[in-house]
Amino acid sequence: MQQIVGRSHLKVTCSVCSLRELCMPLGLSDAEMELLESLSSPKSTFKRGDFLYRSGDRFTSLYAIRMGFFKTQVLHEDGREQVTGFQMAGEIIGLDAISSDIHACDAIALEDCEVCELPFAQLESLSRDLPILQRHLHKLMSREIVRDQSIMLLLGSMRAEERLAAFLLNLSERFTARGYSPTQFQLRMSREEIGSYLGLKLETVSRAFSHFQEIGLIKVQVKSIHILNPAGLQECLNKSR
Structure with missing residues (x-):
């Protein structure tokens, strides 16, 4: 190796x-x-x-x-x-x-x-x-x-925007556990890699990010993410339950 x-x-x-x-x-x-x-x-x-x-x-x-x-x-x-x-x-x-x-x-x-x-x-x-x-x-x-079971649920029952909301909220929780900001962080993965993980096409991921930004849930600058409305993201996720 x-x-x-x-x-x-x-x-x-x-x-x-x-x-x-x-x-x-x-x-x-x-x-x-x-x-x-x-x-x-x-x-x-x-x-x-x-x-x-x-x-x-x-x-x-x-x-x-x-x-x-x-x-x-x-x-x-x-x-x-x-x-x-x-x-x-x-x-x-x-x-x-x-x-x-x-x-x-x-x-x-x-x-x-x-x-x-x-x-x-x-x-x-x-x-x-x-x-x-x-x-x-x-x-x-x-x-x-x-985690594997959660991924199966994510891919099997959620719409595109719900999948992205779940992904961002999961990252937020993990950053919080490490003492970092839960609302501002850098995405180290590409949109294409996020799409592969979530079972979505690149274009669908890009549209979901754009929509979240348009309705004021997040602010996106290249790979920098600022979650403006965590409760709104959670509400988007709750719609699938």
Whole structure:
């Protein structure tokens, strides 16, 4: 694999990482945290467009995203790319490969990123001695299942504007959890990638953005999003329920 383009000489420990509460279990003692930190490799850096892993690669590790955005995608038989998710700082990526030991999708950096590698065999072994860590891993896997179910609901029962509203509100919630503004943020993905994820054509996504801006729900400037009326976006979403 040629995707890793550099490694930092500094190892950022889990105990001082600002994202610790998002990707690591709460309640670990200092000694237990040291055991967990011993598994993590020095952070790896990726440039925009680099692959963290590719479909078909052997699964060896989970990855905690420390900085940046990734997208996951699968390739259809006809060559079309289907985006399956967007992952951001504080989230664990690679969980989908646990059952088969083979990655079923590509993970690609949408901007300059940093990740901490967690060798899964060692992590699994340590979790047997740390029930709180094992419980956290189960929560992460459950979260992936719930996310998949949400996507199926999104694609199966919502109109185009409802899908986009749900997407923007989800990003808002995730930025809020990281201490960022819930109403002003940058989209690291293209309109085409959003359309692929939401099951919409590029033109449909563009029209939905334009309509939301025309009725005062959002303000768009290239990839900068300002949610002017969060309640209005939520109301748009509620119409599908």
